Amino acid sequence: MSLLTVGSIAFDKIETPFGKTEKIVGGAGTYIALAASLYNNNQTVISIVGEDFPEEMLNEFRNRKINLDGLQIIKGEKTFFWSGKYSKDMNSRTTLATELNVLEHFNPIVPEKHQITDYLMLGNLSPVVQFKVIEQLKVRPKLIAMDTMNFWMDISLDQLKKTISMVDLIIINDEEARQLSNEYSLISAAKTIRKMGPKFVIIKKGEHGALLFYEENIFHAPALPLEEVFDPTGAGDTFAGGFMGYISSTDNISFENMKSAIIHGSALASYCVEDFGIKQLQKITKKDLENRICQFVELTKFNVIDSVK
Amino acid sequence: MSLLTVGSIAFDKIETPFGKTEKIVGGAGTYIALAASLYNNNQTVISIVGEDFPEEMLNEFRNRKINLDGLQIIKGEKTFFWSGKYSKDMNSRTTLATELNVLEHFNPIVPEKHQITDYLMLGNLSPVVQFKVIEQLKVRPKLIAMDTMNFWMDISLDQLKKTISMVDLIIINDEEARQLSNEYSLISAAKTIRKMGPKFVIIKKGEHGALLFYEENIFHAPALPLEEVFDPTGAGDTFAGGFMGYISSTDNISFENMKSAIIHGSALASYCVEDFGIKQLQKITKKDLENRICQFVELTKFNVIDSVK
Numbered sequence A, B: 001m002s003l004l005t006v007g008s009i010a011f012d013k014i015e016t017p018f019g020k021t022e023k024i025v026g027g028a029g030t031y032i033a034l035a036a037s038l039y040n041n042n043q044t045v046i047s048i049v050g051e052d053f054p055e056e057m058l059n060e061f062r063n064r065k066i067n068l069d070g071l072q073i074i075k076g077e078k079t080f081f082w083s084g085k086y087s088k089d090m091n092s093r094t095t096l097a098t099e100l101n102v103l104e105h106f107n108p109i110v111p112e113k114h115q116i117t118d119y120l121m122l123g124n125l126s127p128v129v130q131f132k133v134i135e136q137l138k139v140r141p142k143l144i145a146m147d148t149m150n151f152w153m154d155i156s157l158d159q160l161k162k163t164i165s166m167v168d169l170i171i172i173n174d175e176e177a178r179q180l181s182n183e184y185s186l187i188s189a190a191k192t193i194r195k196m197g198p199k200f201v202i203i204k205k206g207e208h209g210a211l212l213f214y215e216e217n218i219f220h221a222p223a224l225p226l227e228e229v230f231d232p233t234g235a236g237d238t239f240a241g242g243f244m245g246y247i248s249s250t251d252n253i254s255f256e257n258m259k260s261a262i263i264h265g266s267a268l269a270s271y272c273v274e275d276f277g278i279k280q281l282q283k284i285t286k287k288d289l290e291n292r293i294c295q296f297v298e299l300t301k302f303n304v305i306d307s308v309k
Helices: A027-035 A055-063 A101-104 A127-135 A152-153 A157-164 A174-181 A186-195 A234-252 A255-273 A279-283 A286-300 B028-037 B053-063 B101-105 B127-135 B151-155 B157-163 B174-181 B186-195 B235-250 B255-272 B279-283 B286-300
Strands: A003-006 A010-016 A023-028 A043-050 A066-074 A080-086 A095-101 A119-122 A143-147 A169-173 A200-204 A208-215 A217-221 B002-004 B010-016 B022-025 B043-050 B068-072 B080-086 B093-099 B120-121 B143-145 B169-172 B200-204 B212-213 B217-221
Touching: A003 A027, A003 A127, A003 A234, A003 B068, A010 A095, A010 A174, A010 A200, A023 A027, A027 A043, A027 A234, A027 A279, A043 A101, A055 A066, A066 A143, A066 B068, A066 B127, A095 B174, A119 A127, A119 A234, A127 A157, A127 A279, A152 B143, A157 A208, A169 A174, A169 A234, A174 A186, A174 A200, A186 A200, A186 A208, A200 A234, A208 A255, A217 A255, A217 B286, A234 A255, A255 A279, A255 A286, A279 B143, A286 B217, B002 B028, B002 B127, B002 B186, B028 B043, B028 B235, B028 B255, B028 B279, B043 B101, B053 B068, B080 B101, B101 B235, B120 B127, B120 B235, B127 B157, B151 B157, B151 B174, B169 B174, B174 B186, B186 B200, B200 B235, B212 B255, B235 B255, B255 B279, B255 B286
Parallel strands: A003 A043, A003 A119, A010 A080, A043 A066, A119 A143, A143 A169, A169 A200, B002 B043, B002 B120, B010 B080, B043 B068, B120 B143, B143 B169, B169 B200
Antiparallel strands: A010 A023, A080 A095, A200 A208, A208 A217, B010 B022, B080 B093, B200 B212, B212 B217
16 A cells, blocks of 8 residues: 655764764654665655755665655755764763754645555654645555654644644654643643544653553554664654554554554564664564564563463 | 561551551561461461551461460560651652551560571561571571562661571562662662672562572563552562462572562552551452453563564
8 A cells, every 4th residue: 555754864973882873864754764664565655855865876776666756855965964962871862953954944845646555654744744645645555654752832832732633643742742632641632642643642751661542442462672772763654654554555544553563663663773873774674574473472471370270 | 398487566557649548567578478378378477576466467467377476475565656648640659647556676586486586587677687586497498588678778787687698588668779789780789789688689679570690590570550549558578478479389589480479569569559557468369369360471471483583
């Protein structure tokens, strides 16, 4: 099934306690598209880059059957750039530089033949841009999912709520869920957010896993305990990309299938953080993924059925 | 199988965002014994109280088949008293008063007929007291488990390490594990702590659940997401008590059975926090517990076996 992915494609420069990078390819759209491409070979990306963006990376997207008809390449301008440094425990990061460049005036254009899509994933971007993409679609997709961040809650809450009201699923982290809902308990937060529109809410808790809320149901997925997190950049986007890649390729939006999608997204995210940037995502094979999925099963399985009889 | 439980029996005075209590019965030993009594009716408690301790509560222990031969009741003295206030988000608490009273000179005495026990649970107490109990046992129990807290790491680390070296299982929270091991990653922390002696390490992560480490195996149990935590006092002790009650009553210390024990302990802890102090533990029935266990199964079950084929 077709998947339309919207998100930034960027250069990142990252410093962690384990080392630092030069300018490397990053951006929510990049992580989402690479992760989703492990499941879905009918994906189109809507994004924008400058003429400094490497042709080599565009070819890698194409090799992964990622359609770039919706990618604007702006002559004479530069690609969005972000630089950040992680704290020793990796639990916080400081932004050292943000150069919006081409992203500043990004007006997303969905090519006509992609205005009908089965699935839509809106990566973290201005809620205006996310809204404009939804508006251009001729038929409502089977599932619209979105990510966002506290920055948009701070400066653009009304527009954000308008965009949220139009999606089926929102994927955010625990802090963002608390800020958006003004509720501390994540159960109460999810209830409040579901009243804003989305039927499904996924709250990511970093090293503590993720929660999926739908009607009266809750599913809890653990994160794989890792001895070392090398670089957390893009883990959330990789999770979302793996999730939507799995959902769109299986073409099933039931609560049960979403659980499986969360395990797949979590498995991919656990790989992503093992090296800088997209390095691991570029390397991972189906076999690697299977092994990691098995680790999730081992990690969580228990049998108490007999014990309560 | 027989279970020997060592821990403080106390008065608590608690303030949470939902209200406050007068002096109520508390203490690690109380929570552990009540929780374990739901599984095991061959339990003996080693502890100390003053003559102000209510006969009514002693009778409740006796009704639950908790043997009090090892409980010292000190004439003319007062029971240990703790008073604390929780922050609005329940994630931190301030101690308002600590009156050691009888606990200050507590010299635990294990009655001769309980010097052979199948299982031993050392609740959070001075590591000297914990050590003295182990010393009095004539035969090594099938499993010795202990709890502790950062306070003992601050003031009595050498004695604490000596006690830790003699137990099979240590149950501590994430902050304590990090402090004890000087490692941030919980996997590394568990490795370091296992080198100190215990074959099994359980790291409690509060609302994020618990991890069990044994050799190369890890099990992750979620905590039940709760809309409201009314009073977190005693949740960790209830978890430990449920765990050891289950293990001792099933008489099985395999990794698989420990997983079930963690789910039982987590289910009991999720009840405990729904009201002040021991109120919920006094009320809970086998049927309640079964229902909650089923909620844990619902919360965590997923099927990805087909999806990786």
